[in-house]
Amino acid sequence: MTATYDLPDAGTGGTAAGTGSVVLDVDGLSVDIRTPQGVVRAVDGVSFGARRGETIALLGESGCGKSMTAQAIVGLLAPVADVSAGEVRLDGTDLVTASRKQRRALAGPEIAIVFQDALTALNPVYTVGYQLAEPFRIHRGMSRKQARTEAIALMKRVGIPEPESRVDNYPHQFSGGMRQRLLIAIAVALSPTVLLADEPTTALDVTVQAQIMQLLTDLRSERDMAVVLITHDLALVSEQADRVVVMYAGTVVEQGPVGEVFGRPRHPYTKGLLDSVPAGATRGSDLRSIGGSPPELQDIPAACVYQDRCPLVQDICRTERPAPRHVGTDHASACHFSEEVSR
Amino acid sequence: MLTFLRKRALTSLLPLLLVLLGVFVLARLTGNPASLYLPESATPAQRAAFTERNGFDDPIWRQLLDYLGGVLQFDFGTSLRTGEAASTMALRAFPATLQLAAATMIIAIVLAVVIGSWAAYRPNSIADRISSFLSMTAASVPDFWIAIMGIYLFAVVLGVLPTSGTNAGALSWILPVATLAIRPVGVLTQVVRGAMVSALSAPYVRLARSTGAGDVRVVTHQALRNAAAPALTVAGDLTVGLVNGAVVVETIFGWPGIGKLMIDSIVGRDFAVLQAAVLLTAISIFVLNVLIDLGYALLDARVREKAKA
Numbered sequence: 184m185t186a187t188y189d190l191p192d193a194g195t196g197g198t199a200a201g202t203g204s205v206v207l208d209v210d211g212l213s214v215d216i217r218t219p220q221g222v223v224r225a226v227d228g229v230s231f232g233a234r235r236g237e238t239i240a241l242l243g244e245s246g247c248g249k250s251m252t253a254q255a256i257v258g259l260l261a262p263v264a265d266v267s268a269g270e271v272r273l274d275g276t277d278l279v280t281a282s283r284k285q286r287r288a289l290a291g292p293e294i295a296i297v298f299q300d301a302l303t304a305l306n307p308v309y310t311v312g313y314q315l316a317e318p319f320r321i322h323r324g325m326s327r328k329q330a331r332t333e334a335i336a337l338m339k340r341v342g343i344p345e346p347e348s349r350v351d352n353y354p355h356q357f358s359g360g361m362r363q364r365l366l367i368a369i370a371v372a373l374s375p376t377v378l379l380a381d382e383p384t385t386a387l388d389v390t391v392q393a394q395i396m397q398l399l400t401d402l403r404s405e406r407d408m409a410v411v412l413i414t415h416d417l418a419l420v421s422e423q424a425d426r427v428v429v430m431y432a433g434t435v436v437e438q439g440p441v442g443e444v445f446g447r448p449r450h451p452y453t454k455g456l457l458d459s460v461p462a463g464a465t466r467g468s469d470l471r472s473i474g475g476s477p478p479e480l481q482d483i484p485a486a487c488v489y490q491d492r493c494p495l496v497q498d499i500c501r502t503e504r505p506a507p508r509h510v511g512t513d514h515a516s517a518c519h520f521s522e523e524v525s526r
Numbered sequence: 527m528l529t530f531l532r533k534r535a536l537t538s539l540l541p542l543l544l545v546l547l548g549v550f551v552l553a554r555l556t557g558n559p560a561s562l563y564l565p566e567s568a569t570p571a572q573r574a575a576f577t578e579r580n581g582f583d584d585p586i587w588r589q590l591l592d593y594l595g596g597v598l599q600f601d602f603g604t605s606l607r608t609g610e611a612a613s614t615m616a617l618r619a620f621p622a623t624l625q626l627a628a629a630t631m632i633i634a635i636v637l638a639v640v641i642g643s644w645a646a647y648r649p650n651s652i653a654d655r656i657s658s659f660l661s662m663t664a665a666s667v668p669d670f671w672i673a674i675m676g677i678y679l680f681a682v683v684l685g686v687l688p689t690s691g692t693n694a695g696a697l698s699w700i701l702p703v704a705t706l707a708i709r710p711v712g713v714l715t716q717v718v719r720g721a722m723v724s725a726l727s728a729p730y731v732r733l734a735r736s737t738g739a740g741d742v743r744v745v746t747h748q749a750l751r752n753a754a755a756p757a758l759t760v761a762g763d764l765t766v767g768l769v770n771g772a773v774v775v776e777t778i779f780g781w782p783g784i785g786k787l788m789i790d791s792i793v794g795r796d797f798a799v800l801q802a803a804v805l806l807t808a809i810s811i812f813v814l815n816v817l818i819d820l821g822y823a824l825l826d827a828r829v830r831e832k833a834k835a
């Protein structure tokens with residue numbers, strides 16, 4: 184045990200270990216981006232599953248493909264990006280091959296997302312009440328008046344003071360934290376089975392961050408959702424998540440229960456991340472660079488993606504890509520020398 | 527809102543005065559109307575009497591002060607040609623121009639919103655490229671050329687439309703409106719397309735899609751309102767531009783509007799009528815600008831707040 188990760192609650196994971204069945208099953212998901220220089224792969228064979236009542240964290244440095252993965256899951260990639268392989272099964276239905284109509288029917292009641300650009304995501308020319316009412320009007324065919332009542336109830340639920348009067352306000356009249364609450368409200372409006380939250384606290388100050396995370400945890404238990412929490416904040420993962428999926432250069436390098444992965448990392452990258460956090464670090468500290476930087480998309484090696492920064496690199500790492508292997512119950516690592524890490 | 531209107535009225539007063547001054551002086555530089563209104567054989571005494579009666583022998587600043595004094599009492603002078611009050615003539619011609627402009631802008635806005643949104647929906651698709659090419663062409667051809675080609679083709683060669691006048695009912699509208707609309711349609715289509723392209727790629731559209739909004743709903747319930755503000759600005763400018771277009775088009779098509787009245791009064795050195803027509807045009811442009819500002823406020827709460835502050 185060499186991990187020196189010293190954080191509150193480290194290793195115990197979230198509060199409610201997911202016991203439900205796997206509702207979101209991502210299998211070999213790959214995303215290609217068309218750039219002027221040619222097609223590059225931003226997400227390469229990502230697989231993980233999420234259970235009801237469980238928070239699973241997607242962790243990795245900026246640019247490793249977390250947002251792309253989330254956008255691919257909900258089918259809302261930028262026009263230049265496409266899913267090139269893999270499946271995203273939501274309660275058995277493959278979202279990748281589903282028709283646009285099918286996907287629209289599931290977007291909201293079954294799967295929802297809080298996007299990364301929280302502060303600009305609301306439409307500036309409509310009242311927040313209008314925007315909160317949209318899911319109810321689209322999926323439940325409610326009248327404006329009914330949907331408005333629901334919108335007010337929702338605002339109250341996510342902790343917006345005086346919802347009856349604020350329902351007619353515009354987005355710019357709300358603080359960043361309140362706007363994030365509104366976005367969460369829109370996402371959970373129809374009690375989805377799966378909620379993806381892409382860096383929901385990054386743009387907020389520390390006290391507000393804690394409130395937002397508390398809200399997400401409460402909503403998760405209350406609505407029995409599977410939460411996919413995207414972040415580059417190690418402390419947040421150790422406090423909030425049950426399981427963690429560590430991503431590097433578009434691939435999953437390690438995944439497993441937070442306690443196990445952080446307690447005994449089995450991939451050099453995960454270990455590097457943990458070692459780079461100074462002892463006693465608090466929430467909100469970014470991942471420190473490990474020495475070197477991740478490869479550009481067009482330079483990602485065909486063999487091990489981490490070879491250029493890895494202290495344990497051997498010849499085989501430069502010729503063969505390591506497949507993810509089980510290194511414990513529910514714990515997998517994609518490294519030829521996973522036994523040698525944490526030793 | 528009222529303070530806003532008052533501010534707006536005060537700031538537009540100066541430009542209004544300047545326009546009036548310009549027209550007043552320029553018109554008088556074209557010479558004494560006496561030679562136009564008196565027979566060739568008129569004696570110098572008759573000329574002097576005409577000039578004296580109309581005050582054309584006073585120094586120009588004196589004439590201007592007399593005129594402004596009259597304007598303050600809503601007396602805009604009388605027409606040399608008809609002896610009618612200049613204001614009556616201008617107000618009589620005004621509705622014809624207003625109708626022409628309204629018909630033109632309604633057609634332009636409807637076409638631009640439909641074609642522009644459609645082109646924006648799939649940027650760089652074939653449909654988008656065709657509409658871009660057509661709108662670019664439409665935006666750049668001169669309107670008098672269209673007018674003359676239109677008259678030649680439909681009135682002279684095919685004989686299906688009247689060459690001029692307003693006596694042929696709906697048919698008489700086609701050529702003038704088409705001539706005036708072609709440029710606004712082109713320009714507005716491009717503006718709507720651009721505004722819709724950026725609105726459709728905005729984060730709120732992705733948010734709407736994530737809650738299951740379909741293509742049509744995304745346009746009608748989210749993007750269109752955001753795209754409306756830039757379109758409104760340009761539509762306003764185009765409407766102001768129509769006033770220039772109206773001078774050409776009304777003259778070519780014999781349309782009894784304010785543009786034709788201006789040209790007729792210039793040719794006839796009918797200063798008072800020209801001034802009344804210009805003044806009325808300037809006032810209607812002011813009203814138009816106020817309406818546009820109201821439109822912004824209606825579209826966007828942030829504008830309303832700024833106006834209040």
Ligand SMILES: Nc1ncnc2c1ncn2[C@@H]1O[C@H](COP(=O)(O)OP(=O)(O)OP(=O)(O)O)[C@@H](O)[C@H]1O
Binds near residue numbers: 244252
């Ligand atoms: N529209 C785009 N066009 C081209 N490349 C893109 C586009 N969007 C993202 N990328 C690239 O795809 C890769 C993955 O991006 P992604 O947004 O998923 O990263 P991320 O892990 O979410 O990072 P962050 O923590 O900064 O949000 C990055 O290298 C990024 O540069």
Ligand code: SF4
Binds near residue numbers: 452
């Ligand atoms: S496979 Fe080799 S290079 Fe890659 S992480 Fe493992 S030891 Fe390092």
Ligand SMILES: [Mg+2]
Binds near residue numbers: 251
């Ligand atoms: Mg991201």
